[in-house]
Amino acid sequence: MRKPIKVEEAIERVMKWSYEGEKEYVSIEESFGRALAEDIKATTDVPWFDRSPYDGYAICAAATENASASTPVLLEVVGTVGAETVWEGPIEPHQAVKIMTGAAIPDGANAVIMVELTQEVIKDGKTFVQIKRRVAEGENISRIGEDMQEGCLLVEKGTVINPGVVAVLATFGYYRVPVMKRPKVAIIATGSELLEVYEPLEKGKIRNSNAYMLKAQVRRAGGEPIVYGKVKDTFEATFEAVTKAMQEADIVVTTGGVSVGDFDYIPNVYEKLGAQLLFNKVGMRPGSVTSAAVADKKVLFGLSGNPSACYVGFELFVRPFLKAMLGQKNCYLKKVQAILKEDFLKTNPFTRFVRAKLSYNDGMLHVEPAGKDKSNIVSSLVQANSLLVLPGGSRGFKAGTKVDVLLLEDEEGAPKWS
Numbered sequence: 001m002r003k004p005i006k007v008e009e010a011i012e013r014v015m016k017w018s019y020e021g022e023k024e025y026v027s028i029e030e031s032f033g034r035a036l037a038e039d040i041k042a043t044t045d046v047p048w049f050d051r052s053p054y055d056g057y058a059i060c061a062a063a064t065e066n067a068s069a070s071t072p073v074l075l076e077v078v079g080t081v082g083a084e085t086v087w088e089g090p091i092e093p094h095q096a097v098k099i100m101t102g103a104a105i106p107d108g109a110n111a112v113i114m115v116e117l118t119q120e121v122i123k124d125g126k127t128f129v130q131i132k133r134r135v136a137e138g139e140n141i142s143r144i145g146e147d148m149q150e151g152c153l154l155v156e157k158g159t160v161i162n163p164g165v166v167a168v169l170a171t172f173g174y175y176r177v178p179v180m181k182r183p184k185v186a187i188i189a190t191g192s193e194l195l196e197v198y199e200p201l202e203k204g205k206i207r208n209s210n211a212y213m214l215k216a217q218v219r220r221a222g223g224e225p226i227v228y229g230k231v232k233d234t235f236e237a238t239f240e241a242v243t244k245a246m247q248e249a250d251i252v253v254t255t256g257g258v259s260v261g262d263f264d265y266i267p268n269v270y271e272k273l274g275a276q277l278l279f280n281k282v283g284m285r286p287g288s289v290t291s292a293a294v295a296d297k298k299v300l301f302g303l304s305g306n307p308s309a310c311y312v313g314f315e316l317f318v319r320p321f322l323k324a325m326l327g328q329k330n331c332y333l334k335k336v337q338a339i340l341k342e343d344f345l346k347t348n349p350f351t352r353f354v355r356a357k358l359s360y361n362d363g364m365l366h367v368e369p370a371g372k373d374k375s376n377i378v379s380s381l382v383q384a385n386s387l388l389v390l391p392g393g394s395r396g397f398k399a400g401t402k403v404d405v406l407l408l409e410d411e412e413g414a415p416k417w418s
């Protein structure tokens with residue numbers, strides 16, 4: 001008899017074998033969605049010169065000290081600076097330089113007045129700017145380091161590169177970006193009943209949906225899936241596929257063949273490999289048959305063949321392992337609390353992870369099952385944006401109960417939820 005262990009314990013046993021993967025460089029164009037392999041610190045102040053945040057006139061503030069609507073001051077406009085030009089040489093207090101947004105503040109100027117607040121006046125063939133209010137020293141100047149100061153930590157290693165991180169990388173000239181290599185995840189679907197997706201249905205056979213689902217889950221988690229196709233339910237075929245995958249991939253994931261049926265060969269494969277079994281039964285639904293073992297320091301995940309159990313097994317066990325390889329400190333699905341929208345009255349001997357829909361309404365998070373709950377169900381995965389966690393040892397839960405929910409679509413990861 002297999003002895004179930006707690007989900008938290010199972011995760012811990014797997015994560016003991018987790019390690020950080022390797023680094024590689026990609027161009028900044030390819031970096032979006034990858035995990036950073038190094039902390040990114042500001043290599044200069046930003047901005048690195050004082051800039052104007054507006055189109056206007058760069059002036060010496062003191063020259064406007066007595067300016068008012070009835071006593072405007074006129075400053076001579078001695079030039080114009082745009083995005084590409086820099087005003088060489090200082091300006092005098094009675095002078096102004098017309099300046100465009102983003103341009104460098106000329107030496108001698110210490111404030112900018114917006115163009116809308118001024119008027120240009122031509123007198124004796126010279127251009128002047130008329131100012132009718134006092135301008136304070138430092139007004140409208142984006143100071144050196146206002147945005148980021150040299151040496152400050154901006155993005156932590158392991159962060160998944162989002163458009164904002166791309167902007168920071170570009171700001172500091174990272175045309176080649178250090179990222180974590182995508183862990184290679186082998187996907188082996190076992191089962192003689194499996195058809196290729198393009199094959200017509202035959203009695204007793206079903207299409208291999210798990211391999212494609214897992215491939216997408218691996219991608220979503222930041223890994224590189226390698227699909228080894230489907231493997232017939234024989235010991236030899238299963239053993240051969242697993243040993244080949246162990247040579248080529250960092251993580252080996254199988255689906256199916258892990259239970260106690262006559263054609264479930266994964267336990268025998270682990271045995272023949274001399275693998276150290278981490279667990280072969282977990283106190284959870286779906287996915288109680290989920291197994292994990294270590295052979296040649298490689299972790300082998302034996303996920304259930306039932307689609308929903310396979311899906312949940314990946315998210316709870318494979319995903320954090322993969323995230324740790326990507327250098328992420330927070331590897332686990334992010335947890336929030338929400339109000340259960342409807343009764344869920346099944347008894348729960350084991351902790352149940354219900355594929356669920358989380359929504360926001362009236363200032364609160366609400367959660368409901370995304371569809372049918374059995375582990376052979378595929379359809380409820382479509383709408384599932386979360387897993388509703390119902391602790392074991394209960395007789396079901398009433399609508400209105402506050403429950404824990406794990407978010408499936410959060411790419412950043414989170415501190416451990418359990």
Ligand SMILES: Nc1nc2c(c(=O)[nH]1)N[C@H]1C(S)=C(S)[C@@H](COP(=O)(O)OP(=O)(O)OC[C@H]3O[C@@H](n4cnc5c(N)ncnc54)[C@H](O)[C@@H]3O)O[C@H]1N2
Nearest residue numbers: 189191208209210211256257258259264289304305306309
């Ligand atoms: N006597 C017992 N029978 C079963 C037990 C048990 O404890 N005692 N556990 C049940 C539970 S719980 C589950 S879950 C399943 C798990 O079985 P396996 O992980 O060994 O998976 P298979 O038997 O190979 O397949 C189960 C089910 O899933 C379908 N399947 C398999 N692979 C795929 C795929 N790639 N794509 C889509 N669907 C797939 C397969 O056809 C089966 O219908 O065992 C229970 N039995």
Ligand code: MOO
Nearest residue numbers: 286287288309375
């Ligand atoms: O592993 Mo099974 O999914 O508990 O139904």
